Amino acid sequence: MKPLSTVWMGALMLLVLAGAAAGQQNDAQGCKDHPLFTRMPGYWIHSCVERQFDAFDFIVGPNKKVSHVEGQFWKINYYPQHSLNPKPSELQIQRNFQNAVQKQGGKVVWTEKGRDTYLLVKDGVEVWVNLGAEFTGKYFLTIVQKQAMVQDIVADAAALAQGLAADGHMAVEGIYFDTGKAVIKPESAQAIGEIAGLLKSDPALKVFVVGHTDNVSTVEVNLKLSQDRAQAVLQALVSQHGIDPARLRAHGCGPFAPVATNATEAGRAKNRRVELVKQN
Known part of the structure; x- marks a missing residue:
């Protein structure tokens, strides 16, 4: 028979592992990564929105100069798992996405602390990306694939x-x-x-x-x-x-x-x- 202390230690370890597993957050229902990007390791999707047609004002220059882009719309909000330690800095998140965009032939249109604008062209279609990153390790993507709206209502x-x-x-x-x-x-x-x-x-x-x-x-x-x-x-x-x-x-x-x-x-x-x- 095993000593009682060994049994208790084993049970305690199982409880710790179970607690860690229970603490892992799953992606919000119906949410998934955008096809352009994988996610930072140790992250889960807190919330998301996808719309057939919407718009966003992307920062493209000083003094909040923006480019208004309309088309298919995604917003995906990523949170780090509680177990992720240390959490990546804003700069680490931004550098990862900047490198990923440039490897796909895209460009960094604007960058500032905690916020980037990227532009990629896929099969002749512009895809605009806004990245927001926080000191908490959270980051947020807003993506618009530029296109004209399919008009459902026309003048009669x-x-x-x-x-x-x-x-x-x-x-x-x-x-x-x-x-x-x-x-x-x-x-x-x-x-x-x-x-x-x-x-x-x-x-x-x-x-x-x-x-x-x-x-x-x-x-x-x-x-x-x-x-x-x-x-x-x-x-x-x-x-x-x-x-x-x-x-x-x-x-x-x-x-x-x-x-x-x-x-x-x-x-x-x-x-x-x-x-x-x-x-x-």
Whole structure:
């Protein structure tokens, strides 16, 4: 028979091992690493978000200069296991990701204490990454694979007519421009066609085509951008659909008529719009 002290020591060791195993955190349900990156050793995923389409403002220069990127969206939050000792520093985490990005042909766009921005191009598609690292050893990834949104709702001539009749103005869904530009994107063709259909169905109707922006950039820049975008829509109606230009007037309101808060990206997205306003 083994001495009693040996039995007790064995039991104590089993309890310690069981406690250590019990203390290992598992990944949050439904969460996994992004295909671009493995995780730091000894880490688990505390929480995550994946969206088909969302946006993030990535820091790209001094004074909080940002690049607004839209597309498929991931946010993954990593915590160190309690048993991990010592925990890696912010710099250690940043250096690991910087090296991983550069090995994949990407580049470090911006770096500061506890925060990096990376850009990779995979099969011609831009992938933007924001890394946040804390002194506690926690780190956070926000990843956006840049792409245009698949529009589920587009302008409808009948709905536009109803909106103008009821309120005198109507926002037109489905007109797209690249950031800071006034060239209408090809996927806007259906919405432009619906405006033309509205005007052809009511030959007496005259409208203002009004451009609106969010409050990013200066007032002067946004006023010009909104005017140029409204003018681009007017020209498309005239050149592509034969609408009499005398029935149309372009006007840019810039950031002066928001329909939502500019404090959030969702609100800014609502404020970037083209509206029709009834003239007569």
